[in-house]
Amino acid sequence: MSPEWQTVWLTLKLAGITTLTLLLVGTPLAWWLARSQHWLRQPVFALVALPLVLPPTVLGFYLLLLLAPDGALGQLTQSLGLGTLPFTFEGLVVASIIYSLPFTVQPLHNAFITIQERLLEVAATLRASPRDRFLTVVLPLARPGFLTAAVLTFAHTIGEFGVVLMIGGNIPGETRVLSVAIYDHVEALEYTQAHWLAGGMLLFAFLVLVGLYSINGRVTGGVIR
Amino acid sequence: MTGTGIVARFRCDFDNFRLDVALTLPAQGVIALFGHSGCGKTTLLRCMAGLQPAEGHMEVNGHRWQDAHQSLPVHRRPLAYVFQEPSLFPHLSVRGNLNYGWRRVPRDQRRIGFDQAVAWLGLAGLLERMPAQLSGGERQRVAIARALLTSPQLLLMDEPLSALDRQSKQDILPYLENLHRTLAIPVIYVSHSTAEVARLADHVVMMDNGRVVAEGPLQETLARTDQPFALEEDAGVIVNATIRQHDAHWHLCRAEFQGGSLWVRDEPGLAVDRPVRLQVLARDISLALAPNHDQSIQNLIPARVTGIAADQVPGTSLVRLAAGGTPFLARLTSRAAHQLQLTEGKDVWMQIKTVAIVD
Numbered sequence: 019m020s021p022e023w024q025t026v027w028l029t030l031k032l033a034g035i036t037t038l039t040l041l042l043v044g045t046p047l048a049w050w051l052a053r054s055q056h057w058l059r060q061p062v063f064a065l066v067a068l069p070l071v072l073p074p075t076v077l078g079f080y081l082l083l084l085l086a087p088d089g090a091l092g093q094l095t096q097s098l099g100l101g102t103l104p105f106t107f108e109g110l111v112v113a114s115i116i117y118s119l120p121f122t123v124q125p126l127h128n129a130f131i132t133i134q135e136r137l138l139e140v141a142a143t144l145r146a147s148p149r150d151r152f153l154t155v156v157l158p159l160a161r162p163g164f165l166t167a168a169v170l171t172f173a174h175t176i177g178e179f180g181v182v183l184m185i186g187g188n189i190p191g192e193t194r195v196l197s198v199a200i201y202d203h204v205e206a207l208e209y210t211q212a213h214w215l216a217g218g219m220l221l222f223a224f225l226v227l228v229g230l231y232s233i234n235g236r237v238t239g240g241v242i243r
Numbered sequence: 244m245t246g247t248g249i250v251a252r253f254r255c256d257f258d259n260f261r262l263d264v265a266l267t268l269p270a271q272g273v274i275a276l277f278g279h280s281g282c283g284k285t286t287l288l289r290c291m292a293g294l295q296p297a298e299g300h301m302e303v304n305g306h307r308w309q310d311a312h313q314s315l316p317v318h319r320r321p322l323a324y325v326f327q328e329p330s331l332f333p334h335l336s337v338r339g340n341l342n343y344g345w346r347r348v349p350r351d352q353r354r355i356g357f358d359q360a361v362a363w364l365g366l367a368g369l370l371e372r373m374p375a376q377l378s379g380g381e382r383q384r385v386a387i388a389r390a391l392l393t394s395p396q397l398l399l400m401d402e403p404l405s406a407l408d409r410q411s412k413q414d415i416l417p418y419l420e421n422l423h424r425t426l427a428i429p430v431i432y433v434s435h436s437t438a439e440v441a442r443l444a445d446h447v448v449m450m451d452n453g454r455v456v457a458e459g460p461l462q463e464t465l466a467r468t469d470q471p472f473a474l475e476e477d478a479g480v481i482v483n484a485t486i487r488q489h490d491a492h493w494h495l496c497r498a499e500f501q502g503g504s505l506w507v508r509d510e511p512g513l514a515v516d517r518p519v520r521l522q523v524l525a526r527d528i529s530l531a532l533a534p535n536h537d538q539s540i541q542n543l544i545p546a547r548v549t550g551i552a553a554d555q556v557p558g559t560s561l562v563r564l565a566a567g568g569t570p571f572l573a574r575l576t577s578r579a580a581h582q583l584q585l586t587e588g589k590d591v592w593m594q595i596k597t598v599a600i601v602d
Contacts (some may be wrong), residue, residue: 142317143324144344158334
């Protein structure tokens with residue numbers, strides 16, 4: 019595989035793993051945020067939204083400190099025999115999950131709060147258990163939210179730069195993703211290669227959004243309306 | 244696992260009121276939970292279903308749903324619930340909505356067939372439609388069929404007609420009456436409409452401020468003068484009668500009840516020997532000490548005063564009467580009651596201005 023294609027593959031792999039993990043983690047979190055009356059709800063909501071407003075370098079900086087060999091999480095991963103995460107692909111996955119969390123949770127949350135409590139009550143009186151109600155009422159009704167969440171998370175992970183640079187560096191085949199590669203090309207004045215990658219990403223982002231709008235008809239997600 | 248009937252005891256504090264109810268009800272026919280909005284009738288219904296967590300005791304035909312130690316979750320209680328709004332699943336067709344509960348009931352516990360429910364509620368032509376393509380009345384019929392298809396042991400209905408326009412109401416009522424005759428499932432029906440209660444109920448529970456203030460068979464309960472809350476304009480009684488005679492010339496027919504006969508306007512479908520329910524409102528009865536035929540009112544019935552109580556409206560009295568075995572209520576000004584020297588046991592003539600056929 020040429021280095022360019024290796025970069026593309028690594029980027030897609032990172033975005034794919036991040037999206038799948040976030041859908042699994044983000045769904046219960048978004049459901050809790052949408053339904054709970056707990057006092058922790060607002061603080062957790064703010065915490066989830068932090069990556070939207072923080073400069074990625076700030077996030078990356080603290081993650082680097084936490085995951086470093088003498089950081090709190092770094093010591094944990096070492097004691098579990100996982101080694102240290104910075105400058106590895108796994109480290110990138112962890113960082114991406116945190117960085118893209120709001121892009122999963124917010125569209126899901128918005129989809130969940132529009133589902134009337136009444137429909138769940140109806141399903142309960144029709145003998146559906148809580149799990150059954152989630153699978154047969156919530157999931158189908160929140161489908162546009164799931165689509166929005168998946169697409170936004172995927173696209174946003176592909177486009178991240180600051181966090182990647184802070185936590186992953188620029189190791190070909192391990193942590194060198196598209197956005198970093200473009201930066202390198204520009205630094206080296208290799209505008210042709212930069213054009214290919216940048217133009218490709220532009221086209222990709224456009225096609226993703228066109229597809230999303232046409233499938234959902236009306237995007238009900240949180241970030242774009 | 245013995246005993247028949249519905250036992251419902253709940254005591255529960257909410258933000259603005261306390262629900263404190265202990266009821267033992269017959270497990271048959273239609274039981275109306277009746278009262279002004281805010282009296283707690285919907286809350287009580289939700290407690291029975293388990294939708295509203297509350298301490299209490301709930302038992303249907305010897306099957307305990309809730310007691311001090313345990314409480315079955317809603318989906319384990321063999322009940323059906325029809326909400327005020329139809330609340331159909333918007334992502335499922337009519338057929339999908341009907342199937343939702345039907346599929347979740349084990350085959351050997353199904354006592355109502357899919358086609359049966361579809362026929363009862365006249366849904367045959369609508370099965371492939373989506374909820375958004377239905378009228379309000381059609382949606383509520385789907386919701387009722389969907390509830391029935393779980394073959395419940397208790398059917399709870401929370402003002403199922405109140406969100407509908409007049410025409411849809413008139414369209415659905417016959418279906419409800421029909422179910423009541425065809426099904427052996429007890430129905431608890433929340434309503435604030437006297438007309439609906441008069442038409443559908445066999446048994447009435449009147450509620451006010453979170454408590455039961457009167458309870459019993461429909462006729463007896465409506466004829467009580469000590470109802471702690473005013474039925475206002477709607478106070479009146481229900482009379483069970485049978486059509487006995489037609490007067491084609493004057494478009495009238497004679498309905499006989501225990502203790503007399505009432506002339507009512509003839510309507511298509513009122514065949515001789517058909518049982519009817521008549522509603523006579525207290526404000527439509529005036530009293531006289533002797534029969535007076537020099538006036539327009541056609542229904543003159545001898546009766547005996549069995550009780551007098553001050554009405555909620557100042558200056559008016561509710562007079563309880565009996566014509567044979569049938570109770571009536573009349574509303575008079577207190578001055579009129581005084582001038583006629585009405586006392587318990589006095590014989591009077593009821594002049595009944597309007598009689599409505601409710602069923």
